Amino acid sequence: xxxxxxxxxxxxxxxxxxxxxxxxxxxxxxxxxxxxxxxxxxxxxxxxxxxxxxxxxxxxxxxxxxxxxxxxxxxxxxxxxxxxxxxxxxxxxxxxxxxxxxxx
Numbered sequence: 001x002x003x004x005x006x007x008x009x010x011x012x013x014x015x016x017x018x019x020x021x022x023x024x025x026x027x028x029x030x031x032x033x034x035x036x037x038x039x040x041x042x043x044x045x046x047x048x049x050x051x052x053x054x055x056x057x058x059x060x061x062x063x064x065x066x067x068x069x070x071x072x073x074x075x076x077x078x079x080x081x082x083x084x085x086x087x088x089x090x091x092x093x094x095x096x097x098x099x100x101x102x103x104x
Contacts, residue, residue, distance in 0.1 A: 003090065004033065004034075005093075007030075007034055007039060007048065008051070008052065009089075010034070011026055011030070011045070011048055011052070012052060012057060012058070012077065012081055012084065013093065014026055014029055014030060015075060015081070016077045018076075019076060020061055020074040020075065021074060021076075022072050022074050023042060023045040023046050023049055024042070024072070026045060026049075027040070049075055052081070053075065055080075056078070056080050057081035057084055058075045058076065058077055059075065059076055061074055061075065062074035
């Protein structure tokens with residue numbers, strides 16, 4: 001794989017590869033790459049997701065309760081998020097969803 005991306009940007013990249021995803025699902029997917037890092041904690045992932053939502057690069061689009069009765073929020077990438085990936089993602093990452101922000 002290409003160079004390691006900053007965690008928040010890698011999360012955005014991962015979100016672009018699925019229809020919707022939650023913090024737990026993102027952590028499971030990124031554990032092989034970031035699992036040994038100090039920042040690999042659910043609180044950090046949730047904070048990154050909330051920051052990305054506040055900056056209008058992802059949208060929350062579904063909410064459920066897990067088996068423990070805890071709230072699970074699902075997110076998906078939006079046009080601004082796609083624009084950021086198109087602009088800043090290193091070419092070596094070969095973004096599958098490399099589309100223009102207005103094409104969906």
